[in-house]
Amino acid sequence: GQNIDQPTEMTATEGAIVQINCTYQTSGFNGLFWYQQHAGEAPTFLSYNVLDGLEEKGRFSSFLSRSKGYSYLLLKELQMKDSASYLCAVRDHDYKLSFGAGTTVTVRA
Amino acid sequence: IAGITQAPTSQILAAGRRMTLRCTQDMRHNAMYWYRQDLGLGLRLIHYSNTAGTTGKGEVPDGYSVSRANTDDFPLTLASAVPSQTSVYFCASSVGLAGNNEQFFGPGTRLTVL
Numbered sequence: 001g002q003n004i005d006q007p008t009e010m011t012a013t014e015g016a017i018v019q020i021n022c023t024y025q026t027s028g029f030n031g032l033f034w035y036q037q038h039a040g041e042a043p044t045f046l047s048y049n050v051l052d053g054l055e056e057k058g059r060f061s062s063f064l065s066r067s068k069g070y071s072y073l074l075l076k077e078l079q080m081k082d083s084a085s086y087l088c089a090v091r092d093h094d095y096k097l098s099f100g101a102g103t104t105v106t107v108r109a
Numbered sequence: 110i111a112g113i114t115q116a117p118t119s120q121i122l123a124a125g126r127r128m129t130l131r132c133t134q135d136m137r138h139n140a141m142y143w144y145r146q147d148l149g150l151g152l153r154l155i156h157y158s159n160t161a162g163t164t165g166k167g168e169v170p171d172g173y174s175v176s177r178a179n180t181d182d183f184p185l186t187l188a189s190a191v192p193s194q195t196s197v198y199f200c201a202s203s204v205g206l207a208g209n210n211e212q213f214f215g216p217g218t219r220l221t222v223l
Binding site for chain 1: 142144149150151152153154157167168199206207209211212213214215216217
């Protein structure tokens, strides 16, 4: 099984940068995903990491260190529409996803 | 249909009743999944299917059953609902289990068991 930890809440100002950390303990690692979920909506895919390093996709970047069981999602140039919950999910050796409880990010003007 | 759909959108159900949540995708994805989402606990996998004709148990399968008669449909059945099954249920699909295959989620079904 997986044990996935991420902060419950974060607040940041419009235009700023926020980093959401995720730590995990796993019996087998087969990739890490980040999803965005707006209130009352379905999760949508943001990023995927399977090798160590940084993956950049526009204003969003995701980093992975497998040896440390650690990932972060970096949101740059924050916009009001970025207010949402961000879910860290780890895929195990059986290819099943385990999700963290999510980090609610509030962007203030 | 475009993507993945779920029905009903919401339901209030008496304890002990049988209920089937429907899920249909038109992306010809091989893999499908059912999750429940509860406040503070995140998404938890109930059942999954690698391909039509096969199913597997997730983290919280008790009280639920699934079938995968064809590629498109993956219904979730609660044989005898209990209040602890009050939750938001999400169906998802992906091209396959491995690689960078992201899961696409349906809009969810909000179920209340009284």
